[in-house]
Amino acid sequence: MAVYTEITDEELSAFLVGYDIGHLTAFRGIAEGVENSNFLLRTEKDGQESDYILTLYEKRVNPDDLPWFLGFMRHLATKGVSCPLPVCGRDGEALRTLAGRPAAITTFLSGVWPRHIHSEHCRPLGEALARLHVAGSSYPPVRANSLGPDAWRPLLQDAARSDRQTETTKQLLEELDLALNRILPAWPAAGSQANLPHGQIHADLFPDNVFFLDHKVSGLIDFYFACTDFLAYDVAICLNAWCFSEDGGFNETFARQLISGYESVRPLTAAERDALPVLCAGAAMRFALTRLYDWINTPPDAMVTRKDPMDYIHRLRFHLAAGNSGVYGV
Numbered sequence: 001m002a003v004y005t006e007i008t009d010e011e012l013s014a015f016l017v018g019y020d021i022g023h024l025t026a027f028r029g030i031a032e033g034v035e036n037s038n039f040l041l042r043t044e045k046d047g048q049e050s051d052y053i054l055t056l057y058e059k060r061v062n063p064d065d066l067p068w069f070l071g072f073m074r075h076l077a078t079k080g081v082s083c084p085l086p087v088c089g090r091d092g093e094a095l096r097t098l099a100g101r102p103a104a105i106t107t108f109l110s111g112v113w114p115r116h117i118h119s120e121h122c123r124p125l126g127e128a129l130a131r132l133h134v135a136g137s138s139y140p141p142v143r144a145n146s147l148g149p150d151a152w153r154p155l156l157q158d159a160a161r162s163d164r165q166t167e168t169t170k171q172l173l174e175e176l177d178l179a180l181n182r183i184l185p186a187w188p189a190a191g192s193q194a195n196l197p198h199g200q201i202h203a204d205l206f207p208d209n210v211f212f213l214d215h216k217v218s219g220l221i222d223f224y225f226a227c228t229d230f231l232a233y234d235v236a237i238c239l240n241a242w243c244f245s246e247d248g249g250f251n252e253t254f255a256r257q258l259i260s261g262y263e264s265v266r267p268l269t270a271a272e273r274d275a276l277p278v279l280c281a282g283a284a285m286r287f288a289l290t291r292l293y294d295w296i297n298t299p300p301d302a303m304v305t306r307k308d309p310m311d312y313i314h315r316l317r318f319h320l321a322a323g324n325s326g327v328y329g330v
């Protein structure tokens with residue numbers, strides 16, 4: 001359950017006075033999600049009901065980054081990407097404080113995220129990802145990836161320092177340490193040395209962040225890891241999150257669909273294709289590390305469902321054995 005911060009009726013009423021969205025008719029916490037506290041708000045104005053999402057930003061979100069995230073969502077929405085639009089208060093501000101946390105209201109998106117992934121999801125997903133990259137190219141502010149390669153070794157060291165370790169977590173940390181020794185030296189050069197196109201990426205486009213209606217993508221949510229990084233790294237994140245079957249095997253058909261959907265909007269360069277194995281290994285490393293960190297540091301009785309790090313350790317092993325981008329169907 002991802003409601004970390006409780007809101008009293010008095011706090012909520014005082015907060016909503018700052019908006020012109022009508023009067024509250026329903027309010028409930030949303031159990032899904034991991035990072036932030038999310039609530040569904042229903043309001044009525046001039047006889048019309050509207051739904052909104054109220055988000056209180058929690059642990060991993062740096063409050064200084066919130067204007068970048070909210071500005072990015074507003075930019076994408078104006079470019080035709082279906083994503084939550086931040087709602088401004090009467091003072092013109094979208095970002096404010098509630099129950100001691102930074103908070104914002106965004107529009108509600110219709111649709112359902114796929115609990116079981118089929119090949120038919122992967123092509124529209126690839127198209128939507130490429131459209132996001134194209135639309136993001138005209139959003140100039142830069143946000144460095146705070147969970148990029150520079151963060152991986154410190155995250156591993158933090159996890160290793162925890163006194164909640166078991167023999168299994170210790171062995172996994174050793175395996176990740178060895179894998180980092182392979183991935184970091186092979187990581188593509190950034191900045192002026194870069195030969196991979198970079199721009200604004202979502203960086204967490206997992207199935208639970210993509211809504212579908214009538215076999216089409218109806219909305220993308222959860223932009224709170226978005227950042228400026230290699231565009232192909234976002235493709236690598238999606239290959240990890242969408243193209244492994246429930247039994248753990250890589251599904252090349254899903255990958256082909258994803259990449260052909262992506263390339264129907266934005267073709268990959270030869271350098272991007274060649275970099276896919278290391279980008280995929282890095283993406284698996286990033287999610288294995290944050291999951292392992294949370295696994296070790298979240299008390300078992302906490303009101304949040306911990307995600308299993310092993311899924312991403314298996315994927316990491318697959319990518320490290322891959323050798324070349326042919327295994328991804330490109």
Ligand SMILES: Nc1ncnc2c1ncn2[C@@H]1O[C@H](COP(=O)(O)OP(=O)(O)O)[C@@H](O)[C@H]1O
Pocket residue numbers: 002030032033034035036037038053084106107108109110208209221222223224
């Ligand atoms: N704009 C939105 N429209 C509709 N539902 C949303 C929206 N934003 C969040 N949700 C709901 O809240 C859940 C958790 O949101 P998410 O942004 O993934 O949280 P977290 O960042 O905490 O992981 C989603 O699975 C979805 O059910």
Ligand SMILES: N[C@@H](CCOP(=O)(O)O)C(=O)O
Pocket residue numbers: 032033034035204206208209222287290291307
């Ligand atoms: N996608 C990440 C966890 C972040 O959760 P989200 O609900 O914000 O997508 C993972 O699966 O490890």
